Structures are given as structure tokens and as C-alpha cells.
Amino acid sequence: MVDAFLAQTIHLIFAGIWAGSVFYVAFVVLPLARDGAFNTTKPLEAISGKLTTISRVSALVLLLSGGHLAGQRYTTARLFETTNGHLVLGMVVLWALLAGLVEIGAKRLETGLNGKKLREPAANALPVYRAGAVVAVGLLVVGGAITSNAAALL
DSSP, rough: OHHHHHHHHHHHHHHHHHHHHHHIIIIIHHHHHHOOOOOOHHHHHHHHHHHHHHHHHHHHHHHHHHHHHHHHHHHHHHHHHHHHHHHHHHHHHHHHHHHHHHHHHHHHHHHHHTTTTHHHHHHHHHHHHHHHHHHHHHHHHHHHHHTOOOGGGG
């Protein structure tokens, strides 16, 4: 019981940190960079590097804690035959999509920043990070549905 509580708590904390970080970069940092609020690439390089680290660590922690939780709560049949199981599988797809979008966005940003440009790389990475932010919010919604057992209400 304590083991599942701890795994779920860690899972939710890292999901919130990851989602919030991507959302903040997508809707605050990159628009500022695109609009010329920065006069050097250094802050954006640091932010991009930190977000990539947060993303990679969070993806790993979520894989481990989510795998642990799924192993405790679901059989293969329950994953494929129940609404909550479908939500878990959907969460895995969203998790992979978010990890991929952050990596693609970081690469777009890094490529432009290496050329000492600011506005153009921010504009190029912005749609990818915004898509990631939408996926991140989707992950939180699905996680909330699983945690609250919303499937029982359907």
C-alpha cells in the first residue's frame, strides 16, 4: 500500500514538473525570445538545456514509476479490455509523444542558437513546444481520469 502510494506520488510530481516546464517554455519563454526580449543566446541556451534535462529525467522516472504501478494494478487483459487500461495505454503514447516533441524542439532551438540567432530559432521551435504543451496537459487529464477512476463513472 505504501509502495503504491509512494510510486503514485512520485509519478504525479514528476508529471506535473515536466508538464509545467514544457508549458512555461512554450507559452512564456519562447514567445519572449521570438519577440526580441533577449539580447543574448545564453539564457535561452540554459533554459533549453535545463528543460531537456527535466524532460529526460521525468520521462525515465515516469517510465519506472508508471511501469511499477501498471505491473501492480493491471494484467495484460485488463490493459486491453478495460477503460482504465485503455487510458494507461493512451498515457504511454502521450508520454512517448511528449518526450519526442521536447527532443525535436530542443534540437530546433539548439541549431539556431549555435548560429547565434535568437528570434528565428525561437519561432521555429515554438510550434513543436506548443504541441508538447498540449500533449502535456493531455497527460495530466488522462492521469487525473485514471487516479480518480473516472472510467467507473462512464
